[in-house]
Amino acid sequence: MKSNYRMSIIVPVYNEVDNLDRIEAVFTEYFAHSETKSKVIFVDDGSTDGSFEKIMEICKKDDFSYIKFDKNYGLSTAIKAGIDVCDTELVGYIDADLQTTPFDFDLLLEEIDQYEAVIGFRGKRKDTLSKKVQSSFANSIRRALIDDGVIDTGCPLKVMKTDVAKKIPFFDGMHRFIPALIKLQGGQIQQKSVQHFERTAGVSKFNIFNRSIKPLQDAFAYRWMKSRYITYKVEESNPSV
Template identity: 75%
Template sequence: MTIIVPIYNEIDNLDRVEKTFLEYLAQSPTKSQVLFVDDGSRDGSFEKISKICEHPDFHFIKFRQNRGLSTAIKAGIDHANTELIGYIDADLQTTPFDFDKLLGEINTCDAVIGYRAKRKDTLSKKIQSRIANAIRRKLIDDGVIDTGCPLKVLRTDKVKKIPFFDGMHRFIPALLKLEGGEIKQMEVQHFERIAGQSKFNIFNRSIKPLQDAFAYRWMRSRYIRYEIEQTDI
C-alpha cells in the first residue's frame, strides 16, 4: 500500500507524523510506503520532509506552488505503483493504526471509507461539516456517511480510472461508484488537532462543496459507460 499524506504548512506536526508512521510501519502486517505530497508549503515543511524521506519507506513529491488538496491527492494517486492506496491527513486527527481495520475488508470491495462517529472537533467545525454532508447527500444521494473523513483505503486500479477535478476529494466514493465500484464504510477513531492550523473554513466546508455537488450532478448525468459484447481487435 502507498499511503498518501498531503502536506501544506504542517511543520509543527511532522515530528509526530514521522514517529507515528515509523511505529505503524513496524507493526502492520501490510507492506506499506508513505508518500508525502508537499503542496507548496512555506513554513519549512519540505525541509523536514526531505530529512524524513532519508528512510527507505518514505518518499515525497514537491509542488512548485500551492495547488490544493484535490491536486495533491491526484498527484499521489498518479505516482502510486502499489495494489492499494491509503489516504490520511498530516494533522493526525485520524490514526494510521486504523488502516489495518480498513484493510481487513478491502478484499471484498473497491474502497473502504472511514467515518468519524465520535468527532473531536470544535462545535463550529461539526456544524459546518454536518451542513455540508447533508447538502451533499440531498443533491447526489451517494449513501456516504462522512465523505470528508481523511482515512481511506482504495484499490489503485479503480481509483486511477475516476475523473478528477478541483474539489474531487469530497467525492471519491461517489466517483468510484460511477465506475461501478463497491464501497464499504467503517467507524474510525478521531482526535483533536494538537498542532498546526486547519486549512478549512465556512467557504470551503459549505459553499464550495455545494458548488461541487452541482458539478458532480452534471457530470453524472453525462457520464460515459459501455460494455463491449464482442470485438475482433
C-alpha cells in the same frame, strides 16, 4: 517493476511543519506493527513554513518518499498527484494533521478484497462545535444533491484499489466525492467507524467557505458530470494483432 509494497499512503502537506515529527514517529511505529507492507508518499502542496525541508529529512529513511509542487494547488490536486505515481496494489489517504490514525488503516484493509474502496467515518468527532456544524451542513447538502449513501465523505482515512483510483475523473473539489466517483464507475464501497482526535499542532486549512459553500458548488458540478458520464461494457471484440 512490481513494488515490494502492497499499499502507498498519500499524505498531503501544506504548512504542517509542527506535525511532521509526530507523523514520522507514528508511521514508523505503524509500519513496524502492521501486517501490510506500506509506504508513505508525502505531497508537499507549496508549503512555505519549512515543511518541505523536514519532509526531505524524513525521506532519508526507507518507506518514505515525496512529491513537491511548485506552488499551492489544493487538496484534490495533491491526492491526484499521489495516485498518479502510485505503483502498489492499494492506495491509502490520510491528512497530515493526524486527527485520524494510520493504525486504523488495518481496520479498512480487513475488507478491501471485497470492495473497490473501504472508507472511514468519524464516529466520535473531536472537532469544535463550529466545525461539526459546518461539516454536518456540507454532508447534508451533498447527500440531498447526489444521494451517494456516504455517511462522512470528509473523513480523511480511505483505502482504494489503485486501478480504480487511477480511473477517477478528477476536478477541483474531487476529494469530497471520492466514494461517489468510485460508485459512478460501478464500484462498491464499504464504510467503517474510525477513531478521531483533536488537532494538536498546526492550523486547520478549512473554513465556512470551503466546508459549506464550496461543497455546494462542487455537488452541482458532480451532478452535471454524472448526467454526462460515459460508461460501457464490451460484450465481444476482435482486436487486430
